[in-house]
Amino acid sequence: MGLRVLALAGLACGGCAEMVIVPNTALLPATRPYLYADQDWAYVLRGHVKDGLVNYDTLSRDREPLERYYALLGVTGPTRTAEQFPSRAEATAYWINAYNALVLCAVMDRYPVATMYDLSLPRLTYEYKFIVDGRARTLAEIEEEILKVSGGDVRALLATSRAALGTPGLGRWPIRAQTLDRRLTEEAAHALDNPDILRIDHSSDSILVWQLIIRRQREFEEFWRRRRRVRRAYLFNVLLELASPERRRALQGAVGYNIRQIPFDRTLNRWSPREQLPVVP
Numbered sequence: 001m002g003l004r005v006l007a008l009a010g011l012a013c014g015g016c017a018e019m020v021i022v023p024n025t026a027l028l029p030a031t032r033p034y035l036y037a038d039q040d041w042a043y044v045l046r047g048h049v050k051d052g053l054v055n056y057d058t059l060s061r062d063r064e065p066l067e068r069y070y071a072l073l074g075v076t077g078p079t080r081t082a083e084q085f086p087s088r089a090e091a092t093a094y095w096i097n098a099y100n101a102l103v104l105c106a107v108m109d110r111y112p113v114a115t116m117y118d119l120s121l122p123r124l125t126y127e128y129k130f131i132v133d134g135r136a137r138t139l140a141e142i143e144e145e146i147l148k149v150s151g152g153d154v155r156a157l158l159a160t161s162r163a164a165l166g167t168p169g170l171g172r173w174p175i176r177a178q179t180l181d182r183r184l185t186e187e188a189a190h191a192l193d194n195p196d197i198l199r200i201d202h203s204s205d206s207i208l209v210w211q212l213i214i215r216r217q218r219e220f221e222e223f224w225r226r227r228r229r230v231r232r233a234y235l236f237n238v239l240l241e242l243a244s245p246e247r248r249r250a251l252q253g254a255v256g257y258n259i260r261q262i263p264f265d266r267t268l269n270r271w272s273p274r275e276q277l278p279v280v281p
Helices: 039-048 056-060 064-075 088-110 139-149 154-159 177-193 211-215 217-228 235-242 245-252
Strands: 007-013 016-022 128-132 135-137 198-201 206-209 258-261
Touching (some): 016 088, 056 088, 064 088, 064 128, 135 139, 139 154, 154 235, 177 198, 177 235, 177 245, 206 235, 211 258, 217 235, 235 245
Parallel strands (some): 206 258
Antiparallel strands (some): 007 016, 198 206
């Protein structure tokens, strides 16, 4: 497989193990200043993502564009190169793309694995650190940054894919400032169409939703309250707001149901062409 570019280093963290994935800055051009661009990220998505899933086998043999994009994230960003991100939309797009790319970097460091959520592995959200926008950050910290720079737009969280079937799928194109609102609307609807993110159980009068939506319920409700300019908001109304028309009709048949956390499918969000071959008797 050749020289491994992404290095894994252990740090002390008050009893927990922090893992820093170090970018290979040698992949960056020699000339400065560094300018942020998402061409390498677009290449990764076009070449290795299908129907929201990732072909990790091919990505593991074609890592350099992802690694070069990660290296660029380390030396550019809304803080380090603020002049390149003058608007909230540009900063929001940067952080969503960074989140999704860094998740793939973490998977590549461990691949092949069946899940990134095994108790024997570092916790993906809290125990991996990445050098991004000039300093080391966890995915949990980047999640907070996404909410902050987007003004609390929870649709942005539904555009983050987290290396498991029980999380939103990965888009085929980078998130970009020029089309941000449309893309966030589409990504939120796609996420809620996924039965591992939202499912209606009529037998128990329940609406089962992704654990992040439960954890971030206050932010989801606040988003709807501001958007609709009302004094009170309920999570059910937010789901109706964000859902596709078909999903919205299904939810309207579940008025009054309890909202509960859905069982998490931690299986790696992996796609392989071999798995698409027809079964020959």
